[in-house]
Amino acid sequence: xxxxxxxxxxxxxxxxxxxxxxxxxxxxxxxxxxxxxxxxxxxxxxxxxxxxxxxxxxxxxxxxxxxxxxxxxxxxxxxxxxxxxxxxxxxxxxxxxxxxxxxxxxxxxxxxxxxxxxxxxxxxxxxxxxxxxxxxxxxxxxxxxxxxxxxxxxxxxxxx
Numbered sequence: 001x002x003x004x005x006x007x008x009x010x011x012x013x014x015x016x017x018x019x020x021x022x023x024x025x026x027x028x029x030x031x032x033x034x035x036x037x038x039x040x041x042x043x044x045x046x047x048x049x050x051x052x053x054x055x056x057x058x059x060x061x062x063x064x065x066x067x068x069x070x071x072x073x074x075x076x077x078x079x080x081x082x083x084x085x086x087x088x089x090x091x092x093x094x095x096x097x098x099x100x101x102x103x104x105x106x107x108x109x110x111x112x113x114x115x116x117x118x119x120x121x122x123x124x125x126x127x128x129x130x131x132x133x134x135x136x137x138x139x140x141x142x143x144x145x146x147x148x149x150x151x152x153x154x155x156x157x158x159x160x
């Protein structure tokens with residue numbers, strides 16, 4: 001049993017996929033709160049979108065990452081990791097969601113901050129239903145990925 005870079009990638013992917021599963025669950029809960037009117041759209045979009053804050057007496061911009069960008073960055077990190085480890089099947093399974101993330105970010109609403117959710121349109125029934133379906137689909141993908149990464153880690157550790 002040898003510890004290879006591929007095994008390390010699968011172990012790290014397991015841990016980060018667990019975080020992505022919690023992100024997806026939080027995403028589903030957030031849009032369910034909007035659907036049932038437990039939270040107003042402005043507050044909900046402020047917690048979903050990253051905000052840009054100016055730090056006092058310093059002229060740099062600090063991005064307080066919240067939900068969307070960490071998910072996209074973690075998934076991009078998966079693709080880079082599995083590309084470097086030459087795990088082509090795993091990379092090909094992750095590329096469709098990565099392409100969707102790129103498309104979704106490029107076609108986001110025009111706002112002053114880099115976010116995906118516009119508080120003025122999020123309460124439209126079709127957009128709200130789309131966001132809920134997106135959350136459920138991502139949860140299913142991340143759950144299946146978790147077990148695939150577990151299998152891949154065991155396979156790489158045993159076969160080395």
